[in-house]
Amino acid sequence: MHVSAIIAAGGRGARFGRDRAKQFLRLGGRPILQRAVDAFVLSDRITDVVVALPSDLLGSAPDYLRGRSKPIAIVEGGARRQDSVANAFALVSGRADVVVIHDAARPLVSADLIRRTVAAAVECGAAIAALPVTDTVKRGDADRIIVDTLPRGEIFLAQTPQAFRVGVLRDALARAAGFADATDEAALAERAGHRVRLVEGDPRNIKITTPDDLATAERLVGPPARSRVEGTTLRIGNGYDLHRLAAGRRLILGGVVIPFEKGLEGHSDADAVCHAVTDAILGGAGAGDIGRHFPDTDAAWKDADSLALLTRGAQIIGAAGFSVVNVDVVVVAQRPRLVPYIDAMRANLARAMGVATDRVSVKGKTNEGVGAIGAGESIAVHAVALIARSI
Ligand code: MG
Numbered sequence: 365m366h367v368s369a370i371i372a373a374g375g376r377g378a379r380f381g382r383d384r385a386k387q388f389l390r391l392g393g394r395p396i397l398q399r400a401v402d403a404f405v406l407s408d409r410i411t412d413v414v415v416a417l418p419s420d421l422l423g424s425a426p427d428y429l430r431g432r433s434k435p436i437a438i439v440e441g442g443a444r445r446q447d448s449v450a451n452a453f454a455l456v457s458g459r460a461d462v463v464v465i466h467d468a469a470r471p472l473v474s475a476d477l478i479r480r481t482v483a484a485a486v487e488c489g490a491a492i493a494a495l496p497v498t499d500t501v502k503r504g505d506a507d508r509i510i511v512d513t514l515p516r517g518e519i520f521l522a523q524t525p526q527a528f529r530v531g532v533l534r535d536a537l538a539r540a541a542g543f544a545d546a547t548d549e550a551a552l553a554e555r556a557g558h559r560v561r562l563v564e565g566d567p568r569n570i571k572i573t574t575p576d577d578l579a580t581a582e583r584l585v586g587p588p589a590r591s592r593v594e595g596t597t598l599r600i601g602n603g604y605d606l607h608r609l610a611a612g613r614r615l616i617l618g619g620v621v622i623p624f625e626k627g628l629e630g631h632s633d634a635d636a637v638c639h640a641v642t643d644a645i646l647g648g649a650g651a652g653d654i655g656r657h658f659p660d661t662d663a664a665w666k667d668a669d670s671l672a673l674l675t676r677g678a679q680i681i682g683a684a685g686f687s688v689v690n691v692d693v694v695v696v697a698q699r700p701r702l703v704p705y706i707d708a709m710r711a712n713l714a715r716a717m718g719v720a721t722d723r724v725s726v727k728g729k730t731n732e733g734v735g736a737i738g739a740g741e742s743i744a745v746h747a748v749a750l751i752a753r754s755i
Contacts, residue, residue, distance in 0.1 A: 366411045367482055368460040369404040369525075373397050373468035374416040374441015374448035385418060386572060387468040388426075392585035393685055393754065396572060398428045399471035405434050407478045410464070414455050416441040416448035446546055450537050456530070462486060464527040465549050469572045472584060477566050478525055484561045485527035490536075492527075492550045493565035494520035523565040526550050532558050596752050599686070601648025603640035603747040609740060617695060617702070617743075618709025618726060619671040619716070624700045628743060631660035631667075636745040637726070638670035641691055641713055642677040644749035649681040674716040681751060688717050689750040692725045697743040702728035 373387045387397040394402070397415075404410045412435040417425060419440045429436050437455050441448035449465055456463055462485055466473060477493055484491030497519045503512040526549050528536070536552035546552050550560045572578050609615075613627025618637040628634035642654045657680065658665045658673050665673070678688065691713065695702055706726050714721040731737035737744055 365461045365486070366457060366459045367409050367462045367464060367527075368456045369407075369410050369413045370449060370452040370456070370463060370465045371397070371400055371404065371413060371415045371468050372441070372445055372448050372452070372465065373400070374418055375445070375469075386578075389578065391471055391572075391578065391581050395426065395428070396471045397468045398426070400466060400468045400473065401428065401432075401436070403471075403473045403475065403478065404464075404466065405432050405436070407475050409479050409482045410434065411460070412436070412457060414439055414452040415468075416452045444545055446537075446540055446549070446552070449549060450540070453533065453537055460530050462527055463530055463533050464525045465533075466524045466526075467571060470524055470569050471572065472566075472568050472570065472581060473525060474566055474569070477563075477569060481525045481527045481563050484563045485529060488559055488561040489532045490526075490528045490550065490553045490558050491561040491563050492548070493523040493525055493569065494562045495523065495565040495567060496520055520562050521565070522548055522550060523569050523571070524548070528553060532556075596754055598689070599648040599650075599751050599753075601644040601646065601749045601751065603643030603645075603647060603749070604745065605636040605639040605643065606742055606744040607634045607636045608742045615700070616670075617705065617745075618693075619669075619712035620705045620708045622700060622702070622705055626740075632658075632665050632673070633667060633670050635670035636743055637693060637695060637709060637713070637747075638674045638716070640745040640747040641693060641717075641749065642670075642674045644691065644747040645681050645686075645688055645717070645751055646677050648749050648751040649684050649686045651680050651684060671712055671716045674713065675718075678717040685753040686751040687753075688719050688723065689752050690719075690723045690725070691717070691747060691749045692727075694727050694729055694746045695743065696729050696731055696737055696745070698730050698733065698738050698740045702726075 388395050404413050414437045416439050422440055425438050439451045439455050442451055481491050481493050497516055501514040501516055501519050502510045505511050536556045539556045540552050553560050568584055607628035607630050609626040610629045611626050615622045615624040615627040616633045616635045639654055646653055709726045710724045711721050714724045736742050
């Protein structure tokens with residue numbers, strides 16, 4: 365069965381009171397819209413996705429809408445929600461059997477809720493997620509005087525997702541012109557005479573309308589996962605560096621000044637350990653390399669402390685949502701003997717990246733006297749890094 369998802373993200377979030385539309389604010393390290401999109405891309409029931417964006421963002425759609433495991437089409441949102449949905453529906457595949465519509469402002473939608481809503485729509489024609497009320501419900505007049513107490517068992521609070529067999533949604537949208545401003549698609553379907561089933565919603569599937577809602581969602585999300593594999597993207601990076609040994613230079617490896625008759629030549633402090641590790645973490649994130657971020661033609665990096673470059677590298681991958689899981693380093697040096705300095709290097713590297721020392725390994729090797737490294741003309745460093753991002 366072909367199920368297309370429409371994510372309505374065309375709103376400006378006027379009620380939120382920030383200069384940036386709320387769906388682009390971060391929640392637990394990921395933009396709110398990305399969380400909503402990820403939920404549908406990862407759902408085993410969803411075939412493809414259409415996202416309605418504010419018109420001024422069409423030309424600069426965020427990266428997470430590109431190159432995903434399922435096709436994502438982007439369409440211009442309209443003035444009202446139902447206009448955004450109509451624009452998106454026009455782009456839905458002709459092969460779609462079911463269309464499921466979701467608000468980007470509900471980023472905590474679960475795979476189970478998507479599955480149950482789609483299944484109910486297949487059965488009934490249309491279905492929405494909704495929560496039963498627990499409070500007593502009153503109806504009031506313009507003066508806030510109670511007119512009526514409503515039967516609580518018959519009252520439900522509508523959420524999204526809302527799913528429809530494609531013919532039902534087409535009919536509902538075609539008749540929408542007659543309804544001034546429906547706040548959801550279920551209302552259009554009801555008014556068009558279709559049966560719409562209520563599916564048990566999820567209290568965690570909150571709608572982020574105000575800054576307080578965002579704070580509540582942050583509590584629900586909890587701290588970013590660092591070791592969970594499900595829902596985590598793991599990436600490996602590889603780094604290599606080699607510097608010549610020369611007289612009159614200090615030998616600095618992993619931020620440790622090592623007493624020796626020669627040191628490494630270079631524009632910065634020539635700390636090949638820091639350089640290889642920085643390249644490894646940048647490489648894992650696909651974020652370029654040390655030469656791109658800290659060019660040796662730039663006087664700012666002359667004699668630079670390479671631990672600071674490593675910290676900057678960790679910040680660069682952090683901005684892309686990644687954190688360092690572990691790093692393993694091999695230093696190939698004929699001399700000096702590195703064993704006494706290994707733990708200090710590990711501690712420096714770990715501190716620079718903001719991780720625990722046990723995440724960092726440093727090993728020393730000689731080159732068995734072979735080649736330029738074996739002759740003591742240079743030192744080479746190899747590093748691999750595992751980095752992780754939730755989703
Ligand atoms: Mg270097």
